[in-house]
Amino acid sequence: MGELKVNDKEIVVPGQVLATGMDYLPSGDVFRDNDKLIASRIGLINISGRVIKLIPLRGIYSPKRDDIVIGKVVDTTLHGWRVDIGLAYEGNISLRDGSSDYIETSELSKYYAVGDYVVAQITKVIGAKIVDLTMKNPGLRKLGPGRLMRVTSVKVPRIVGKQGSMISMIKDATDCKISVGQNGLVWISGLEPKNEEKAVKAIELIERESHTSGLTERVKEFLEKK
């Protein structure tokens, strides 16, 4: 008979035994070692039925298809642009995916120059090395002036909120334009530096307290404060 050793929503560390016996199933970052289920990284436990899932609290971004990310153009090649999206390997925007215009090879930097930040969408991920990006879907663009902040990518879902509820709350309260990349880069642009500062503080608050409950209320309270 299997025995559960942790509670729902408990914080676990690598190597911690979560359950014994064959009754429970590992998912995500949980692995099985003979009859034990063990956590492989620091995270929150989510138990649904027989499945034990680990929601990571820390770690670098792992790219997924259709994710929208913010990256920095670091190089131009014969075939397109190389973009740093915070992984060990750079992402690639091919000429065809860069723009719907016809682009001369010599004119690549007229579109995106080295040092520009872009909002791009992932179209293909092969292993850990090859990440293809596109600029051709709605909302994907070169970023203008504003400020960038870096957050842990695993916290991005909390910053965005359910159906974007959290981020639109910040946008409304601070009157800033905000783009959040799944890789943890956030671009903020407002008319007043004070408002930008407030948005940054709100996002920092979410990042710090993302694993606690009642977060939305606290953020709301923070935003209403002068």
Add this chain to the structure above:
Amino acid sequence: MAYNKRFDGRKFDELREMEAKVGIIKRANGSAMFRIGKTIALAAVYGPRYASRDVYSRVMKSPNHGVLRCNYNMMAFSGSGDRVRPGPSRRSKELSLVIEKALTPLVNLEEFPGSVIDVFIELPQTDSGTRCAGIVAASMALADAGIKMKDLVTSVAVGKIGDKIVVDVNKEEEDYEDGMADIAIAMSTETGEITLLQNDGILKKEDLIEALNAAKKGCLEIKKLQIKALKECYK
């Protein structure tokens, strides 16, 4: 002369007073501090990041797995004796290597092919057992960086002084003339895997077995502290 009482009055299987803290360096992907007695180790983890910027990682990098790279450094003012000459030395290179080998078996590097995880271990104050303190801190820092691993690595030095096996040797005991052996041990307490075993001295087989058992007990205690420190970070 028989060694009946330890210099600092501890029991033979008692560790020095310990302290652990996670997330001390904000800009690192993961970081931790571990203090045991007067020895303090700070560890910072950067990465996984792109690997081909220097010769070392280009040689080591593989399409099948990532590389863990450790750097151990004793600060110039850290020792109880002379000033430590800054920069790499024969000793610090060896220790960087053994720490790397002690951590690698438990870290899941297959996930990041061709990339490198950098671990920097700095020791602002030392009083023996630095490699062990370094491993303990580095292992917490790796966990804090969200890197997948099979278990936390714990480490402690065990010695034989006179006819006694003592856990967590300090500098005074290390330099003691009747000291027979000094063994640094790193292990995973969950799997029982031993990833570091260095013996400096002469030891009987039975003594080694006794030392290993004593080390396991010490490691369990350290692991409890590691877990507490990691969880406290998210309170």
